Amino acid sequence: DIQMSQSPSSLSASIGDRVTITCRASQNIKTYLNWYQQKPGGAPKLLIYAASSLQSGVPLRFSASGSGTDFTLTISSLQPEDFATYYCQQSYNTPFTFGQGTKVEIK
């Protein structure tokens, strides 16, 4: 199985901060990498697919990049509604696997 690891596991940030989350795959997954946002009590919601493609309806302050084994998700200016847990997920092969999540909390 492809192992996905995220860092940090959690972070505290203020409104307006620039936030970056890193995801690393245990092998080359090209750009088969997706990012999801999960708010407490809710289902995950797709933010980014194919490493850098913004899902329709997702605010432009979200961006992502990377290929191979190293990927990043960036929130350019953190908004109150962005406090959530973020997961990366590889879709290169089955079993599809997720990172352990990064919880973004209010400072």
Add this chain to the structure above:
Amino acid sequence: QGQLQESGPRVVKPSETLSLICNVSGGSIGSHYWSWLRQAPGKGLEWLGHTYYSGSTTYNPSLNSRLTIAVESSKTQFSLKLISVTPADTAIYYCAHYIARGYNYFGPWGQGILVTVSS
């Protein structure tokens, strides 16, 4: 892409079978892939498997052949059956539309259903 809604028993006894249904509304189940995922309380996400509308399936080997995912005869629902459950199977179970268009991802998800394995 439609909306998804999970349903089924909220409590299952150890060694019994966990059965869930995902109802798909507002879109066609045909020519698409449909997935089940789960999240143990306070934990991360685990992909369980998916089915194509024609019935072909792919499962996570970690479930040790305990899992069956199927499209129901109504063609607007798909199901999950997990046999021989233990407390480790306690989780929120989500159904999701698996988008496979070269780049693959989980599109709309259901709201999730918490299933507790307990005697």
